[in-house]
Amino acid sequence: MSPDVEHAKRALRAELRERRQLLSEQQREVAASGITAQLDELVAAHDARSISCFLSTTTEPDTREFIIGAVRRGIRVLLPITRADGLLDWAVADDTDDVAEGLFGLPEPTGEVLGPIAVNDVDLMIIPAAAVDAEGTRLGWGRGYFDKTIGSMENCPPVYAVTYDSEVLDSLPRELHDQPVTGVVTPTRTLHLSHERP
Template sequence: MNETDNDNPPAGVKAQWRARMKAGRAAISAQQRVLEAAALTEAVAGMAATTMCCYVPFGSEPGSIALLDVLLERGTRVLLPVVPAEPGPLDWAEYTGTSALAKGNLRPVLEPQGPRLGPKAIAEADVVLVPALAVDRSGVRLGRGAGYYDRSLSLVSATAELVAVIRDTEFVDQLPAEPHDVRMTAVLTPSDGLRRLPSIEPSL
């Protein structure tokens, strides 16, 4: 496996990348995760957005619910994904606080229990924080393989900032890409905060 795979890679290439990145995450200590989450929260607090699509991290994903609460406190409208019962784009609902979160269709992922806004609600976001296992310097994102975000990101506003939230070691030179990939415009890492990708025109 290397970082020079071309478009239309074999399915096994992405599977190898996923296994490699998941193994790296499994080795991170709980203390380190807490420190990273605090750094990400501080970085997000400085981002300007009226509406922001976020996510509730689970397992070893970087981020925290505290990040969502900071956005609420400053008056940002926060939308969280709701996993549909059948394959398709993500639904969305507004985050109003931890008391309104419960396990959804994709356990143990927590989802807001308020009114469903529909898949097209993602188009209302100025910024979309996207979970990822890795991102390369051209904005190619490696997800978990379920395809929920692949189906959803095509619905975003043309001016939205697409920000993949990853660890510093998960920002790599090149990932295997496919024609349907929606590329990220920036990455958010614990050490560097928001880093816009040079090949993409900033929209904020």
């Protein structure tokens, strides 16, 4: 890992984290409604019956309303559970707001825990991001869970990252292990970016 690239990523994450913390409650609510509408359209466009998503933290674009709505429409939604070994377990979402606190203080589902390979059956993956660029490079929060998961999948479905509009950037620092995303979903639009996975 290049120290320069790692330093650039760390500085950018800090700046993006600070920007998110400055958003007002009203801005967050408007963003949450937009994200729900965009994700609903994305799922419909892919005719997805089984998806993976994530429980948003308080500073991320809110995914909870989308998850509950999808479950109530009969879509199977898998939510990630972090493990100490760097892999993700998964649990099937229900239409309640029950959450537990996982590693790193992240919100996680409370349902039956399924192993890492459970995600291999989804039609669409929706993952968190700090930022995404025009080439589909995704900047995560530095722990590598989603890069490892995507990189290990034999038949990876389309992968869309969720960010705020201001977090779609022209270019991002990229390393070999960084897995590109198919597209990005913001409160106002869905962009389709990379068409082929390496």
